[in-house]
Amino acid sequence: MKKILFVLWFVALLFAACLPAPAEPTQDVEAIVQATFQALTLQAPTQEPAAQTGGISGQLSFPSQGIPPLLVVAFDVNTYKYYFVLTEQNQSTYQIDNIPPGTYHVFAYLLDDDGSYVGAYNQFYLCGLSVDCTDLTLVDVVVQAGAITQNINPGDWYNSTSATYPARPSINGNPDEYTPFPPITSGSIAGNLSYPSNFIPAQTIVAFDVNSQSYYYVMTAENQSTYQIDNLPPGNYYVVTYLQDGSLSAGYSQAVLCGLSAECTNHSLVPVQVTSGNVTNNINPQDWYAPPNSFPASPLP
Secondary structure, rough: OOOHHHHHHHHHHHHHHHOOOOOOOOOOOOOOHHHHHHHHHHHOOOOOOOOOOOEEEEEEOOOOOOOOOOOEEEEOOOOOOOEEEEEOOOOOEEEEEOOEEEEEEEEEEOOOOOOEEEEEOHHHHHOOOOOOOOOOOOEEEEEEOEEEEEEOOOOOOOOOOOOOOOOOOOOOOOHHHHOOOOOOEEEEEEEEEOOOOOOOOEEEEEEEEEOOEEEEEEEEEOOOEEEEEEEEEOEEEEEEEEEEEOOOOEEHHHHHHHHHOOOOOOOOOOEEEEEEEEEEEOOOOOOOOOOOOOOOOOOOO
């Protein structure tokens, strides 16, 4: 009996050895896709190339009921290359894109004239465009890569004839071939007016070149309390103001610097230095108390 059981056990072992191995379980296709997606999302994102240019934007204005079409231009102060945008009727904002990093001066030009009527972004605009604002210096606008320099408003339309601005460039030309605008070769004198009365009469203010017979002047209206003489060649000047009827004159003298008190007896004129591109301020021809013939006679008829 034992032999029979042994034989059966041995046959069972042989049979089990001949059976195929159990198959591996089939993988879940959805799980494979999900794992692949997760692996992809864990990869570092592709870096975008760094911006190489920037832009300038701002508000537009015009001394009229509407804003005409304009050519808004940014001039590189070092290379004189320019970048521009054209605007439409009554467009009140602008933006110039693709400007290389650097320092720029910004202007707006009328399109329907000879280009001499110019709006500038300058200290006069930042001051508020009032009669007390005398500094016409252009404001340096810095452009950085990847950024828009905002609130650059070329809104000084009142000094086109008083300052040296670049001519309107051709929008069909090559910006690399723009002729540099001429350097500023003149300056200005500005100051306050007065009169020993309850009003300020109309006056003619004259700047006499100390070293020549040249003179430059400006005329004011009644009760105008400030003046500015522009386009003066660099040099030294004496400043005298005259009533427009020629009856009285006042100078910018040592007595003015002294305070115009009774003790101030020196009425000699003070030389005023003018330098290129600058306004010499606080030159106040208010010495109405000098003895007769202290100042030169008016050169105007």
